[in-house]
Amino acid sequence: MSFRNFILSLAASFGVAWLALVIVPYLKMRSMEPISLSEDEVSGTSVVFNPKRAGRISDGAEVYAENGCYQCHTQLVRPTYAGNDMFRPDWGGLASDEDRGDTRRETNAFDFAGEKYANIGVARLGPDLSNLGRRVTAVYAIDEEIEPELWLYRHLFKPRWLPERRQSACPSFAFLFDQVEVKGNPADETLPFSGKDGREIVPKPAAKALVSYLLSLKKDQPVPAALNFAPAQAEPAPAAAPASAPAEDAPAS
Ligand code: HEC
Numbered sequence: 001m002s003f004r005n006f007i008l009s010l011a012a013s014f015g016v017a018w019l020a021l022v023i024v025p026y027l028k029m030r031s032m033e034p035i036s037l038s039e040d041e042v043s044g045t046s047v048v049f050n051p052k053r054a055g056r057i058s059d060g061a062e063v064y065a066e067n068g069c070y071q072c073h074t075q076l077v078r079p080t081y082a083g084n085d086m087f088r089p090d091w092g093g094l095a096s097d098e099d100r101g102d103t104r105r106e107t108n109a110f111d112f113a114g115e116k117y118a119n120i121g122v123a124r125l126g127p128d129l130s131n132l133g134r135r136v137t138a139v140y141a142i143d144e145e146i147e148p149e150l151w152l153y154r155h156l157f158k159p160r161w162l163p164e165r166r167q168s169a170c171p172s173f174a175f176l177f178d179q180v181e182v183k184g185n186p187a188d189e190t191l192p193f194s195g196k197d198g199r200e201i202v203p204k205p206a207a208k209a210l211v212s213y214l215l216s217l218k219k220d221q222p223v224p225a226a227l228n229f230a231p232a233q234a235e236p237a238p239a240a241a242p243a244s245a246p247a248e249d250a251p252a253s
Pocket of ligand 1: 063064068069070071073125126127132135155165168169170171210214
């Protein structure tokens, strides 16, 4: 290869990458407008509501980060074109909420507002936790008739406790608990099983913070239509369609 060709191919290899990664995105994004949030008549809301995440909840987010939960759990409900998250049971929200009906929706950037770390996650060995708080309070705890906090403490201590989870790959975080001798009445947060020599198992402050954080994971607040692409919220088919309209014109849903 001549020196000239060498230089030309070098320029082409870097030039194409430079064009695609720098110039094209720049041209596409240099004049982005903020999303307009005034479409309340469509989705019933015109503002983005960001729940306050402070105190024990943000401490819990640190415990979550320190213990590498994000290595196996995501907090990102992908849009339907990129995956089937919206159709997994209650990942994107509750498929049927008592008050609000179907609350499922995709994650958007506002969902992480106010958080020190956006625990989006690295890989997905376990289920997505974006709406874990909803699932635990409205489904798991109700099914078993226990407090949502207790459900989570139990899971953290012994993930394989329930028969249907006996092969759970979620590690036990038993080091977040103390085993203390029972004196008088057991504490409210005592786990439903006992430790060595009948000791009671109680959560340490870190476990309490973590559980507060996990219960706060409810990223399914209504969002303005401009941010909502959830199939669950798709507009109903136009009612006044002429009866003779050819069937293939019907919107695929
Ligand atoms: C090695 C990977 C791994 C790590 C690390 C991990 N988990 Fe899990 N987790 C899983 C798997 C796999 C499941 C699914 C099996 C099950 O339900 O137990 C799961 C399930 C769960 C569930 C039940 C979710 C549901 O909706 O059924 C919760 C809650 C949970 N993990 C919390 C945590 C927390 C909190 C941490 C960090 C302290 C953590 N996990 C760390 C793998 C992991």
